[in-house]
């Protein structure tokens with residue numbers, strides 16, 4: 001059985017790789033939140049299991 005979440009676009013976020021706007025997508029994967037770019041092959045896994053920090057909000061802030 002496969003439970004695949006749908007990719008959702010992150011409004012106002014730009015890709016750190018190709019720098020295109022509104023191309024970033026995310027979904028809840030098995031290992032955490034995955035992010036990817038719709039324009040290039042950029043992909044990132046945001047595995048932040050419950051830590052002391054508050055859950056990160058999707059506000060489109062990326063490290064360069």
Ligand SMILES: [Zn+2]
Pocket residue numbers: 015016017018019020023037038039040041042
């Ligand atoms: Zn990109």
